[in-house]
Amino acid sequence: MITIDRSSSKPYYEQVVFAIKEEILQGILRSGDKIPSIRELAQQLLMNPNTISKAYKQLESENVILTVRGKGTFIKAPDLSVRNEQQIKKVKQQFTDLVIEARYLNVEFDELENWLKNTKKSLEV
Amino acid sequence: MITIDRSSSKPYYEQVVFAIKEEILQGILRSGDKIPSIRELAQQLLMNPNTISKAYKQLESENVILTVRGKGTFIKAPDLSVRNEQQIKKVKQQFTDLVIEARYLNVEFDELENWLKNTKKSLEV
Amino acid sequence: MITIDRSSSKPYYEQVVFAIKEEILQGILRSGDKIPSIRELAQQLLMNPNTISKAYKQLESENVILTVRGKGTFIKAPDLSVRNEQQIKKVKQQFTDLVIEARYLNVEFDELENWLKNTKKSLEV
Amino acid sequence: MITIDRSSSKPYYEQVVFAIKEEILQGILRSGDKIPSIRELAQQLLMNPNTISKAYKQLESENVILTVRGKGTFIKAPDLSVRNEQQIKKVKQQFTDLVIEARYLNVEFDELENWLKNTKKSLEV
DNA sequence: GTGGTCTAGACCACC
DNA sequence: GTGGTCTAGACCACG
Numbered sequence: 451m452i453t454i455d456r457s458s459s460k461p462y463y464e465q466v467v468f469a470i471k472e473e474i475l476q477g478i479l480r481s482g483d484k485i486p487s488i489r490e491l492a493q494q495l496l497m498n499p500n501t502i503s504k505a506y507k508q509l510e511s512e513n514v515i516l517t518v519r520g521k522g523t524f525i526k527a528p529d530l531s532v533r534n535e536q537q538i539k540k541v542k543q544q545f546t547d548l549v550i551e552a553r554y555l556n557v558e559f560d561e562l563e564n565w566l567k568n569t570k571k572s573l574e575v
Numbered sequence: 576m577i578t579i580d581r582s583s584s585k586p587y588y589e590q591v592v593f594a595i596k597e598e599i600l601q602g603i604l605r606s607g608d609k610i611p612s613i614r615e616l617a618q619q620l621l622m623n624p625n626t627i628s629k630a631y632k633q634l635e636s637e638n639v640i641l642t643v644r645g646k647g648t649f650i651k652a653p654d655l656s657v658r659n660e661q662q663i664k665k666v667k668q669q670f671t672d673l674v675i676e677a678r679y680l681n682v683e684f685d686e687l688e689n690w691l692k693n694t695k696k697s698l699e700v
Numbered sequence: 701m702i703t704i705d706r707s708s709s710k711p712y713y714e715q716v717v718f719a720i721k722e723e724i725l726q727g728i729l730r731s732g733d734k735i736p737s738i739r740e741l742a743q744q745l746l747m748n749p750n751t752i753s754k755a756y757k758q759l760e761s762e763n764v765i766l767t768v769r770g771k772g773t774f775i776k777a778p779d780l781s782v783r784n785e786q787q788i789k790k791v792k793q794q795f796t797d798l799v800i801e802a803r804y805l806n807v808e809f810d811e812l813e814n815w816l817k818n819t820k821k822s823l824e825v
Numbered sequence: 826m827i828t829i830d831r832s833s834s835k836p837y838y839e840q841v842v843f844a845i846k847e848e849i850l851q852g853i854l855r856s857g858d859k860i861p862s863i864r865e866l867a868q869q870l871l872m873n874p875n876t877i878s879k880a881y882k883q884l885e886s887e888n889v890i891l892t893v894r895g896k897g898t899f900i901k902a903p904d905l906s907v908r909n910e911q912q913i914k915k916v917k918q919q920f921t922d923l924v925i926e927a928r929y930l931n932v933e934f935d936e937l938e939n940w941l942k943n944t945k946k947s948l949e950v
Numbered sequence: 951g952t953g954g955t956c957t958a959g960a961c962c963a964c965c
Numbered sequence: 966g967t968g969g970t971c972t973a974g975a976c977c978a979c980g
Contacts, residue, residue, distance in 0.1 A: 737951085737952065737953080738952080738953065739951090739952085739953090749953095753953075753954080756953085757953095757954090767952090767953065768952090769952065769953070770951070770952045770953080771951095771952075772951095772952070772953095773952090773953085
């Protein structure tokens with residue numbers, strides 16, 4: 451179940467994109483599953499359809515979902531053989547930045563490793 | 576030496592904040608060291624003094640630097656005894672989100688651990 | 701209603717910060733209330749939007765208000781369980797200094813107690 | 826013994842003014858006592874003579890000290906019969922502002938009364 | 951419509 | 966010389 455944090459500084463549409471990806475990784479959504487239409491999800495989350503539309507467009511451009519006219523929107527099987535190295539580089543940069551930020555807040559590397567392990571566990575289906 | 580990525584979407588002033596923190600963690604800047612004046616750094620980075628000022632103000636509010644009137648700005652010894660748990664919580668959330676993002680890009684957990692280790696190494700003084 | 705003392709040496713943006721806090725303590729503003737947009741308040745007080753923005757940013761960093769994108773700015777419920785002892789120490793120092801200053805102006809302690817009591821009354825909702 | 830907090834945002838000269846007043850209230854300095862010359866105090870506090878000069882000038886304008894050419898500078902007996910109501914009004918405003926600030930930091934009125942009492946005690950000669 | 955960022959240029963207090 | 970404040974005006978992302 452997607453929930454939107456309206457007080458977060460993260461754009462709503464990014465939160466939606468992220469939530470879908472998370473549910474896929476958790477196995478809640480699987481390849482081929484149908485996801486709600488833009489209007490449905492907008493109504494469900496009390497959001498503007500434009501916002502959901504933007505999220506779905508981004509998910510499409512990232513090859514996460516597929517929209518079939520007249521049928522609906524479906525989860526696509528992730529292509530494990532291809533890696534978007536450019537994207538990964540970005541994420542890596544953000545990762546490093548975040549580690550530095552955490553270190554500056556007196557978070558030890560051991561603690562960071564724990565964070566990583568816990569996230570790993572939470573994604574095991 | 577601070578460099579600004581003008582094509583990044585990260586605000587300039589945040590990049591400056593981050594760069595200073597990084598240099599401190601790397602041991603390049605040490606407690607008591609003088610950092611360039613607002614005007615100096617602005618000229619050096621070809622930026623507006625207001626932008627640098629914003630960065631310095633944030634660093635001061637985060638207790639990273641100390642401003643002494645007419646003398647300049649100095650690195651402050653981080654208070655290792657205090658942990659801002661509220662801030663840490665935020666960073667942890669970002670960390671978890673980033674891990675999920677990375678996993679979706681087919682980055683294995685082993686690779687993430689390597690990123691962590693490498694960052695650790697780069698910060699060893 | 702916020703009024704700015706343009707002859708005061710206190711920065712405008714601090715006066716705004718202070719005025720908002722005062723209205724909250726007086727019960728004029730309550731948790732969840734919407735406050736004017738930056739542009740609105742700027743126009744109303746005949747000030748530059750940047751100045752109001754600075755005030756709002758400080759209020760947000762102090763956890764007094766909450767900014768919701770495209771919706772506006774709202775009063776946040778103060779977290780009564782957390783005390784920022786570092787900040788309190790600063791205020792205590794200022795308080796003590798001010799008492800000494802007052803004593804030097806021949807203000808008796810009884811009078812100071814009255815000031816305190818009157819302020820208390822004015823904040824009783 | 827005067828000490829200057831070089832990391833404070835309070836101007837040095839104001840700190841000097843304040844310190845002299847405090848010593849008078851504490852009974853360390855009494856009416857007629859000779860205080861160091863500008864040069865002496867500047868050397869002692871490792872400060873620029875201009876700064877001390879500014880402080881002394883302000884103290885003179887506030888009728889706290891008296892400079893006798895060729896003799897030195899002396900503490901003046903405070904005139905208890907006259908009250909500078911304008912100054913007091915200013916201080917009262919600052920006082921009220923500070924109380925509001927403290928209240929916002931979850932400092933109860935009882936605690937503020939204690940601060941007041943403790944300051945009173947510390948000034949009893 | 952909202953707030954966030956950045957630039958440019960001005961003035962001020964402090965040292 | 967230093968940093969702090971304020972104004973003016975521009976552009977952008979988000980909803």
